[in-house]
Amino acid sequence: MSKIALVDDDRNILTSVSMTLEAEGFEVETYNDGQAALDAFNKRLPDMAVLDIKMPRMDGMDLLQRLRQKSKMPVIFLTSKDDEIDEVLGLRMGADDYVKKPFSQRLLVERIRALLRRQEAVATDEVGTAPETKVMERGELRMDPLRHAVSWKGQDVSLTVTEFLLLQALAQRPGFVKSRDQLMDVAYDDQVYVDDRTIDSHIKRLRKKMRSADPDFAAIETLYGIGYRYNEE
Secondary structure (H helix, E strand, O other), rough: EEEEEEEEOHHHHHHHHHHHHHHOOOOEEOOOOOHHHHHHHOOOOEEEEEOOOOOOOOOHHHHHHHHHOOOOOEEEEEEEOOHHHHHHHHHHOOOEEEOOOOOOHHHHHHHHHHHHHHHHHHHHHOOOOHHHOOOOEOEEEEEHHHHOEEEEEOEOOOHHHHHHHHHHHOOOOOOOOHHHHHHHHHHHOOOOOHHHHHHHHHHHHHHHHHHOOOOOOEEEEEEEOOEEEEOOO
16 A cells, blocks of 8 residues: 655645545545654655645745655645746656646546556566666666666766656667657656646756766757657767
């Protein structure tokens, strides 16, 4: 049974969403501010966190930043419909996805399941014989899916599950263009819809992390109006 941490200062959301998740077979822990959640996470991490952005004491952004110092577990942000800047910042900081309020609880459940499935796929040996789980080397890039490990020029780079899957999809076929729709299929479950901005935000954050290892990293090329391509260096 996967443990989901739900962090929001709206008690109605905490009550209704936790009831839905528990009915779907999840174990749920609820917190009404970021500091209370962080205190609990320091003792024991859940399998996934669903975080509101605007909360008292410690907001979702601060909580995510501290969480990413110790864990790569999937994180979904709950955002207000007008918080486009916060959505982009959240994705750049390490969130895996976001859901806008008011939201369908069924949609949230499906996004949670999709992220947990991807997390399990890269963390277990059950798919160890599949080509996408074998160690891949492309020039200075080395990816080990079973260990969820990435290095560039010998330097480790910490990626979320979504970032890892996008980089893997691009690097598997250097020189070939992947459209945003194709990258959505790689990174998200068929039942989950995301827009182009979400994929673009993930790619920007992925580039930033790779450039933290090498300021000259330029292997991921944007083809405006078409998609992205990995160029082996």
